[in-house]
Amino acid sequence: MITRFILILPALLALRAGARTLTVVNSCPFTVWPAMFTDPNVGQDVPDFVTGWEAAPGSSVNFVVPDGWKAGRIWGRRDCDFTVAPGPNSCLDGGCNGGLECDRTTGTGVPPATVAEWTLQGDGNNDFYDVSLVDGYNLPMAIAASVSCPAPSCPVDLGPTCPEPLIGPFDSSGFPVGCKSACSANIDGNPLDSANCCSGSHDTAATCPTSGVAFYSYFKGNCPNAYAYAFDESSGTALWECSASLNANYTLTFCP
Numbered sequence: 001m002i003t004r005f006i007l008i009l010p011a012l013l014a015l016r017a018g019a020r021t022l023t024v025v026n027s028c029p030f031t032v033w034p035a036m037f038t039d040p041n042v043g044q045d046v047p048d049f050v051t052g053w054e055a056a057p058g059s060s061v062n063f064v065v066p067d068g069w070k071a072g073r074i075w076g077r078r079d080c081d082f083t084v085a086p087g088p089n090s091c092l093d094g095g096c097n098g099g100l101e102c103d104r105t106t107g108t109g110v111p112p113a114t115v116a117e118w119t120l121q122g123d124g125n126n127d128f129y130d131v132s133l134v135d136g137y138n139l140p141m142a143i144a145a146s147v148s149c150p151a152p153s154c155p156v157d158l159g160p161t162c163p164e165p166l167i168g169p170f171d172s173s174g175f176p177v178g179c180k181s182a183c184s185a186n187i188d189g190n191p192l193d194s195a196n197c198c199s200g201s202h203d204t205a206a207t208c209p210t211s212g213v214a215f216y217s218y219f220k221g222n223c224p225n226a227y228a229y230a231f232d233e234s235s236g237t238a239l240w241e242c243s244a245s246l247n248a249n250y251t252l253t254f255c256p
């Protein structure tokens with residue numbers, strides 16, 4: 001009796017705790033260095049996986065993320081070299097404090113970077129997820145769920161078509177490997193009170209309309225299912241939901 005109890009209890013706990021599988025695929029014809037960050041102010045449930053790794057062209061990894069993963073983000077870094085002074089400047093874009101593995105408290109990415117974001121088991125027992133261009137663009141990406149749920153993406157290369165004030169950085173051949181947001185390009189010169197950054201007197205959805213965000217329509221027009229500025233939720237095509245009761249697994253693909 002006692003033996004059976006001991007065997008069954010952990011199995012039941014494991015079921016109740018639940019977990020999802022996240023797969024990260026690099027379909028780009030070049031190496032990408034994916035990075036992962038979980039906002040420690042929001043949740044302590046972090047994936048049991050490294051916070052940064054090298055992904056050769058065509059490679060994929062998968063790992064388990066906790067059912068209660070909150071404020072998690074994954075992005076790709078381009079043209080990295082961690083041999084000298086590993087840190088945020090080890091990559092042309094997307095680099096983080098820590099080098100190859102991002103620091104778990106301060107290791108967010110250096111813009112521009114396209115970011116995939118998840119909050120599992122959020123309000124109303126829904127998973128919330130999106131492909132964000134709020135920090136600009138550096139790689140095409142797509143999220144797919146293993147169940148019948150939305151598949152947000154920014155599948156096109158916004159580097160070559162990026163508007164002049166936002167374009168860059170550039171790789172050694174002169175190719176643009178990023179397209180900055182109007183905020184991080186600081187085109188209005190006042191990041192603390194900026195309609196482009198939704199900061200200062202523009203820090204609400206009402207005071208930061210899309211009409212005040214320079215080049216909003218460039219990003220949203222090219223990637224209509226992506227999160228194109230800080231308050232894009234009102235577009236109805238930025239933040240996506242999937243019932244957490246479906247226990248979806250998710251796949252993130254670079255260069256889908």
Ligand SMILES: *[C@@H]1O[C@H](CO)[C@@H](O)[C@H](O)[C@H]1NC(C)=O
Pocket residue numbers: 020021146147246247248249
């Ligand atoms: C999620 O992935 C796990 C591990 O591969 C699998 O057992 C499970 O059936 C998948 N769940 C769904 C809803 O796709």
